[in-house]
Amino acid sequence: MKATVLVRPKPGILDPQGQAVESSLRHLGFEIGEARVGKLVDVELATEDRAQALAQLQQMCEQLLTNPLIESYAIELEQA
Amino acid sequence: MTETGPRPTVPVIVFPGSNDDRDAQLALERLGAASPRIWHTDEALPAETAAVVLPGGFSYGDYLRCGAIARFSPVMRAVADFAAGGGLVLGICNGFQILTEAGLLPGTLRPNESLSFVCRDVPLTVERPDTPFTSRCTTGQELTIPVKHGDGCWFADDELLAQLETSGQVVLRYAAGANPNGAVDDVAGVVNADDNVFGLMPHPEHAVDPLLGSADGALILGSLVDAARLSLAAAV
Numbered sequence: 001m002k003a004t005v006l007v008r009p010k011p012g013i014l015d016p017q018g019q020a021v022e023s024s025l026r027h028l029g030f031e032i033g034e035a036r037v038g039k040l041v042d043v044e045l046a047t048e049d050r051a052q053a054l055a056q057l058q059q060m061c062e063q064l065l066t067n068p069l070i071e072s073y074a075i076e077l078e079q080a
Numbered sequence: 081m082t083e084t085g086p087r088p089t090v091p092v093i094v095f096p097g098s099n100d101d102r103d104a105q106l107a108l109e110r111l112g113a114a115s116p117r118i119w120h121t122d123e124a125l126p127a128e129t130a131a132v133v134l135p136g137g138f139s140y141g142d143y144l145r146c147g148a149i150a151r152f153s154p155v156m157r158a159v160a161d162f163a164a165g166g167g168l169v170l171g172i173c174n175g176f177q178i179l180t181e182a183g184l185l186p187g188t189l190r191p192n193e194s195l196s197f198v199c200r201d202v203p204l205t206v207e208r209p210d211t212p213f214t215s216r217c218t219t220g221q222e223l224t225i226p227v228k229h230g231d232g233c234w235f236a237d238d239e240l241l242a243q244l245e246t247s248g249q250v251v252l253r254y255a256a257g258a259n260p261n262g263a264v265d266d267v268a269g270v271v272n273a274d275d276n277v278f279g280l281m282p283h284p285e286h287a288v289d290p291l292l293g294s295a296d297g298a299l300i301l302g303s304l305v306d307a308a309r310l311s312l313a314a315a316v
Contacts, residue, residue: 014190016194020195064149067145069236
């Protein structure tokens with residue numbers, strides 16, 4: 001089963017990369033509010049069991065993929 | 081630098097992508113330590129280890145987050161056990177990042193606020209000389225030690241920061257107006273609650289001789305060697 005993990009800077013955490021992107025988009029003429037930059041990790045899992053996949057992905061996020069001090073995550077499982 | 085007394089063993093860990101391990105080794109040996117370089121796949125530290133140094137560099141290419149992957153190197157379990165037993169551990173730059181990722185030091189290191197890599201001498205203020213890493217310094221002493229990093233912006237949320245300030249775990253600060261990376265409260269180096277694990281972004285191993293522009297780094301590394309030597313004496 002395939003899954004995507006989205007890692008985002010937590011709200012309120014300064015995101016200089018997002019600020020640079022935001023300012024660049026404004027220079028291009030886009031009218032935007034805030035822009036923030038995170039990461040995306042595509043993972044292929046051995047299991048086809050959604051509950052098991054979710055549990056594994058949560059462990060991955062907590063152990064390695066995110067730093068809970070500054071980042072939040074969202075998990076998207078491939079539709080069956 | 082003339083040093084007397086037994087030579088404590090202070091290994092320097094080498095991760096794939098470490099690049100300041102030889103400078104650290106050279107500096108520690110000039111200060112009187114024996115500093116073998118230990119490959120990260122080793123599962124044990126030398127039996128006679130009196131202190132451990134995690135050097136600067138770009139372990140695993142800084143992939144994902146700086147230090148996030150190196151913290152799972154086999155040797156890190158031995159380093160964590162050594163620290164849990166009260167052993168002295170010093171992390172410099174990438175070594176500091178690895179120690180925060182491993183949960184051995186509080187806070188985390190984020191990309192510099194400027195998004196630029198900074199490489200220059202910075203003035204630092206010693207907040208506490210009563211640690212094994214700063215015993216050769218005095219309170220409020222100003223040190224000049226270079227930084228060279230892209231991800232040196234130390235961060236802790238308000239609650240953690242207040243707690244660390246109260247417990248006196250901020251040992252080194254960038255001098256007023258000289259913060260090179262946007263670190264909260266100008267934090268340049270923090271110690272753990274037991275005062276035996278210390279991490280800093282500046283590179284003391286690059287400032288151990290006046291020829292290099294400053295010898296102030298020898299005060300930090302020399303303090304560590306002193307403490308390592310004392311731990312040897314205590315063990316006898």
